[in-house]
Amino acid sequence: MSSNDAVTPLLPVLRVLLALAPVQIFLLVLMAVDTFKLVRPRRVFVALAAGVAAAVLSFAANNALLPLTGWPLLTFALVVAPVVEETAKGLYCDWLVRSRRTGFLVDATLLGFAVGAGFGTAENIYYLREFEDPTMTTWAIRGLGTAVMHGGATALFAALRHLAAVLGRPGWRTWSWAWPAAVCFHALFNRSMTHPVAATAVLLVLLPLLLLGIHRRGERNLRAWLGRGFDRDRRLLELIREGRVLDSPLGRHLLSLGETVPPEARADMLCLLRLEAELSLAAKGMLLLRENGFATAPPAEVKEKLAELAWLEKSVGRAGRLALGEVRPRRGRDLWQRRLLAQEATD
Numbered sequence: 488m489s490s491n492d493a494v495t496p497l498l499p500v501l502r503v504l505l506a507l508a509p510v511q512i513f514l515l516v517l518m519a520v521d522t523f524k525l526v527r528p529r530r531v532f533v534a535l536a537a538g539v540a541a542a543v544l545s546f547a548a549n550n551a552l553l554p555l556t557g558w559p560l561l562t563f564a565l566v567v568a569p570v571v572e573e574t575a576k577g578l579y580c581d582w583l584v585r586s587r588r589t590g591f592l593v594d595a596t597l598l599g600f601a602v603g604a605g606f607g608t609a610e611n612i613y614y615l616r617e618f619e620d621p622t623m624t625t626w627a628i629r630g631l632g633t634a635v636m637h638g639g640a641t642a643l644f645a646a647l648r649h650l651a652a653v654l655g656r657p658g659w660r661t662w663s664w665a666w667p668a669a670v671c672f673h674a675l676f677n678r679s680m681t682h683p684v685a686a687t688a689v690l691l692v693l694l695p696l697l698l699l700g701i702h703r704r705g706e707r708n709l710r711a712w713l714g715r716g717f718d719r720d721r722r723l724l725e726l727i728r729e730g731r732v733l734d735s736p737l738g739r740h741l742l743s744l745g746e747t748v749p750p751e752a753r754a755d756m757l758c759l760l761r762l763e764a765e766l767s768l769a770a771k772g773m774l775l776l777r778e779n780g781f782a783t784a785p786p787a788e789v790k791e792k793l794a795e796l797a798w799l800e801k802s803v804g805r806a807g808r809l810a811l812g813e814v815r816p817r818r819g820r821d822l823w824q825r826r827l828l829a830q831e832a833t834d
Contacts, residue, residue, distance in 0.1 A: 505626040506611040510634040525594040538605020541575035569673035590823035592705030599645025607634030632687035644669035720764040770824040
């Protein structure tokens with residue numbers, strides 16, 4: 488048997504590996520460098536599925552728009568396809584940020600890349616079924632280039648969308664600059680496909696550097712937040728447990744509410760603040776343990792505390808929460824911490 492006869496049966500397998508494996512390996516690396524383990528595998532699988540759904544939606548939209556434009560396929564790929572595809576992928580990332588399911592750049596970027604990886608994988612599976620191109624170069628470019636580009640473009644959108652949320656920008660204003668960045672990244676890659684090997688090589692050099700920079704920035708912010716949060720929550724609990732609340736700005740603020748808020752409502756407000764501080768410390772402690780390689784689980788009483796917190800928020804009401812004013816600022820990561828604890832408590 489000749490060497491060519493031995494290699495021929497391997498060609499379909501090699502095509503599949505080249506088309507599908509690189510972007511998944513890239514995603515696994517991003518998960519591995521997430522030292523705080525902010526994103527569980529289950530959430531990554533959901534993000535991958537969202538990317539597949541975005542690919543199906545984009546396929547239908549592109550097929551409907553192509554005959555309407557009357558443009559050549561190359562022009563359509565440069566002008567319309569990036570807009571359609573980055574919009575479809577961005578919708579899920581936008582929902583993650585809006586619903587406070589991302590807390591930091593680290594998890595926003597990782598989940599964004601997972602959405603893009605799902606999109607790129609679905610797209611390449613389609614092309615594997617449609618085209619029997621015998622050259623390995625084509626599938627290497629699709630796997631190492633196009634699929635990874637999809638992950639990178641969506642990771643960029645998710646990172647910028649998260650940063651804008653932290654800065655308090657409204658959602659539509661975020662889309663006005665995060666979305667064009669992803670579209671331009673995508674369109675620039677498509678434009679460079681006149682030199683596909685060079686474009687893929689440049690992407691494989693620049694994209695890891697970009698994501699590494701975002702990751703390092705995110706981890707620095709996370710560590711700074713952990714330090715500030717520990718000090719703030721610890722001081723609040725000490726005041727409450729040692730009965731020194733009245734000597735603090737918090738106590739003076741509660742007293743200043745006077746007759747507008749009944750004493751029992753003020754007691755509920757204090758309990759609300761205490762529970763928030765306890766749960767916040769539990770979440771931060773869990774993250775620090777993860778960073779140092781320890782298997783973690785939230786304290787056994789977390790479920791009961793989360794239920795009690797929900798009850799207290801209803802009891803105090805919106806007016807009571809507003810009356811707390813500056814002593815209880817609504818921080819964007821409060822809801823994220825609760826989701827993290829609730830998720831861990833149910834796993």
